[in-house]
Amino acid sequence: MSELLLVEGLTKHFGGVTANDGISFDVREGEIIGIIGPNGAGKSTLFDLLTGFQTPDSGSVLLDGHDVTGLRPDRIARMGVGRTFQKLKPFPDLTLVENVMVGALAHTSHVHEARDKALEAIAFVDLLEKRHSFARELSTGQRKRLEMARALATDPRLLLMDEVTGGVDQKTIPGLIELVLALRDKGITILTIEHNMKVMMDVSSRILALQFGKRIAFGKPEKVRNDPHVVDAYLGRADAA
Numbered sequence: 001m002s003e004l005l006l007v008e009g010l011t012k013h014f015g016g017v018t019a020n021d022g023i024s025f026d027v028r029e030g031e032i033i034g035i036i037g038p039n040g041a042g043k044s045t046l047f048d049l050l051t052g053f054q055t056p057d058s059g060s061v062l063l064d065g066h067d068v069t070g071l072r073p074d075r076i077a078r079m080g081v082g083r084t085f086q087k088l089k090p091f092p093d094l095t096l097v098e099n100v101m102v103g104a105l106a107h108t109s110h111v112h113e114a115r116d117k118a119l120e121a122i123a124f125v126d127l128l129e130k131r132h133s134f135a136r137e138l139s140t141g142q143r144k145r146l147e148m149a150r151a152l153a154t155d156p157r158l159l160l161m162d163e164v165t166g167g168v169d170q171k172t173i174p175g176l177i178e179l180v181l182a183l184r185d186k187g188i189t190i191l192t193i194e195h196n197m198k199v200m201m202d203v204s205s206r207i208l209a210l211q212f213g214k215r216i217a218f219g220k221p222e223k224v225r226n227d228p229h230v231v232d233a234y235l236g237r238a239d240a241a
């Protein structure tokens with residue numbers, strides 16, 4: 001497996017808050033990297049820095065050996081980095097297929113091609129029968145699938161997913177996890193932020209644990225789970241809950 005992403009010393013301050021504090025890690029092609037950490041640990045900020053939605057104060061991001069640090073979101077997207085958002089914001093009065101076409105149209109100006117791409121992505125997330133429903137009519141789980149389809153329609157090699165299973169009911173979770181695995185099997189390398197620890201342990205090749213903006217552990221799930229810093233920061237409380 002070759003290295004797809006190399007992150008070094010990524011740092012971002014918001015006023016007095018250090019949201020990311022010298023974060024370094026690598027991602028190999030074909031991996032699912034799980035990112036864990038308590039609320040406010042800096043997980044979403046890390047995604048913002050990797051996708052150009054925020055500019056780091058220092059540090060670097062190499063994608064396939066190319067320096068993409070501080071590039072604009074559309075440039076980074078066009079280089080094959082897709083993203084889903086923690087706060088879902090589909091266009092409520094557009095249909096599912098129209099919403100997903102917005103993603104596809106970032107990469108082609110041909111409407112027919114965008115529609116084909118969108119339908120293919122919608123089929124992949126298993127929502128074809130809802131394609132003409134308005135986004136506002138979809139359940140939370142279905143909106144998570146919409147979000148995945150929208151990202152998929154941009155043809156990513158690397159997909160960053162922010163809390164895929166967040167805010168959905170228990171019985172909806174396994175289907176969403178299966179989708180994450182199906183995306184991986186399709187050849188897409190994945191970074192996923194997830195609160196469900198069991199899910200993380202099961203699906204991740206490696207786990208990056210953050211606390212107060214700092215990397216506190218990075219490695220195989222078993223190793224990270226037993227890391228004293230992680231037990232202290234996160235697992236102790238998660239297990240007790």
Ligand SMILES: Nc1ncnc2c1ncn2[C@@H]1O[C@H](COP(=O)(O)OP(=O)(O)O)[C@@H](O)[C@H]1O
Pocket residue numbers: 014017018019037038039040041042043044045046
């Ligand atoms: N755009 C922003 N402006 C100001 N502060 C921010 C912004 N984004 C994140 N933060 C702060 O940075 C810290 C990390 O937030 P975030 O990356 O959202 O954490 P997580 O996703 O792990 O819950 C928090 O203290 C948060 O309030």
Ligand SMILES: [Mg+2]
Pocket residue numbers: 043044045086
């Ligand atoms: Mg977050």
